[in-house]
Amino acid sequence: MTKSEPTTRSAVLHRSTQFVPKKAIGGKGSYLFLEDGTKFLDSTGGAAVSCLGHGHEEVNQALIDQINTISYCHTAFFGTEASEELASFLTESTGGKLSKAYIVSSGSEAVEAALKLARHYFLELPTPQPQRTRFIARKPSYHGVTLGALSVGGHMIRREPFEPLLSKNTSHVSPCYPYRGKTPGESDADYVARLAAELDAEFQRVGPENVCAFIAEPVVGAALGAVAAVAGYLPAMKAVCEKYGALLILDEIMSGMGRCGTLHVWEQEDVVPDLQTIGKGLGGGYAPVSGLLIGEKIVEVLDKGTGAFRHGQTYQGHPVSCAAALAVQRIIKRDNLLENIRTMGAYLEERLRSRLGDHPNVGDIRGRGLFWGIEFVKDRDTKEPFSPETGVAFQIQETGLDPAYGISLYAANGTVDCTRGDHALLAPPYNVTKEEIDIIVDTAGRVIDAVFAKVNAA
The missing domain is CATH 3.90.1150.10 (Aspartate Aminotransferase, domain 1)
Known part of the structure; x- marks a missing residue:
């Protein structure tokens, strides 16, 4: 957030109590308009969020229409057309490989849901595997601010104040970071093989029967600065996961929903995740919305088991958020x-x-x-x-x-x-x-x- 000169105190707990940020009073297209008259070029879409820019009249109207229809109902009681249509759009966009969607409000919530569902999957198997409680992630990495998401993240600066509160069930391996990770003369194939061997060794160290999933961003956002995996990396990581019966979670909250040139980054990588988190570009900032896309094999296990995922949230499947996301995604496709x-x-x-x-x-x-x-x-x-x-x-x-x-x-x-x-x-x-x-x-x-x-x- 931008810092302004100290002003009168604000009732908002801003990102720093010592400064009050300038106010944005409007926006159109790639620009925000600030209270001091600045026409501000939003070249980052905030945090890679505003994928259609600001003030898109068609999206605005979709929100108004949904509010006029129904603005909220609890998913323990009722569903809505908005949530059903968004989920259908999203699952169809994966060719049915990820066959259900779980819609929440923020990226951190989506990661929390992914971690819990990964664990839940192993409890729902015909022969349950309750010993699977561990996750493997990468350093540095960032997957969200809630305690579960922060625990799998490998960004020490963000973790440090809360380290005593974080789960100890995650370990971290090296990222796929060719600018600094590759050795002189090392080919991409040899680099991938080395990283796969490192992941395999970590499975062995913690006990492969204990691992729920490996989680990674296919293109790392805030932690490394738009670092894409080299060719063959993600399939190699999934092969290690499959070798030991663990799941692959791809965090596409920042890089996905079109940001990298395909709706899902994994479409470019010859790999399909078991679980995929999405956010930011899903709704373009027009409403708080994120989601978890769930692989068919996980859905089948749940369906043959209890059928329940014990992870309900008050605002899951919020109809206004779903309407905003659906409008954004339809515009991306149509245009x-x-x-x-x-x-x-x-x-x-x-x-x-x-x-x-x-x-x-x-x-x-x-x-x-x-x-x-x-x-x-x-x-x-x-x-x-x-x-x-x-x-x-x-x-x-x-x-x-x-x-x-x-x-x-x-x-x-x-x-x-x-x-x-x-x-x-x-x-x-x-x-x-x-x-x-x-x-x-x-x-x-x-x-x-x-x-x-x-x-x-x-």
Whole structure:
């Protein structure tokens, strides 16, 4: 969040009690309008959320229509047309491979549901496996802020204050991070084999019969900055899971629902997850909504068992949220926006590499579709990161928020080892234009130049 000068106290517990952020008073397309008159270019869609931009009249009308029909009913008593239509749309988009959808309000909730359903699956088997209580994830990784989701996450900065509260049933292996993970001369195939061997060894260490699932983002968002898995990685990870009877959970909350050029990232990876979390681009920020897509083999086990998933939430399947998501997804499909993502994504990559590829403090530019990350380094040859005290990520984000630039650059630190390393994300809307991409890259380039002029002079 942007920080403003200290003002009168707010009744809101903002992300810092010491500053009150500027107010956004409107939005249209790729722009937000702030109370100080700034026309702010939302080049990250907030946190890769606003996939259709702001103020889309058709989506707004869908929310109004749903509110006028019914705004809420409890799913313990009733279903709604909105939730049924959204679930049908989503499961059909997977070709029926993931045959049921569980709709909740946030990404963290979706991950919580995935973890609990993975455990529940093993309890519902004809011969139950109650000893399966463990999960394997990666470091650094981020899967949400609730205690269960934070427990499987491997981002030490986010975990640290709450470590005594977190479950001890998760262990972490290396990410698929070719910029820093591959050794000199190592092929992608050899790198994948090494990571698969590491995962296999971790199964053996904790006892393969004890593991519920391996969870990973196919394109890592906030934790690493748009790092896509190399070819063959996800199938290799699923093969290890299947070898030991565990499940594969793909967290596509940030990278999925079109962001990377296909509705589901796994469509590009020759792999189908057992469980998939979705969010952000699902409803484009028009209502709080996320979801869990569930593989048919899990559904069959539940159906032959108790049929129950003991994990109900007050706002699950909320009809207004479902209506918003359905409207967003229908527009993406009708307007062929996946093709625009691929075309404009290629143009964004070309412009980023042209503008920043030779910058002495840009170590790597990576991404897929309209999801791109820039990693910053102190030395390009050694890939040495800046010290955390320099605060490069903070400076990048705050400088972008200055009215002189008026652009969002979603920056984060801990890229290298959960403590050191800085990156920034770009995630413009799916209907972004070539002209807007030019503005995004040119403005981001000016921000980066300004920050490192100051950092390198210090």
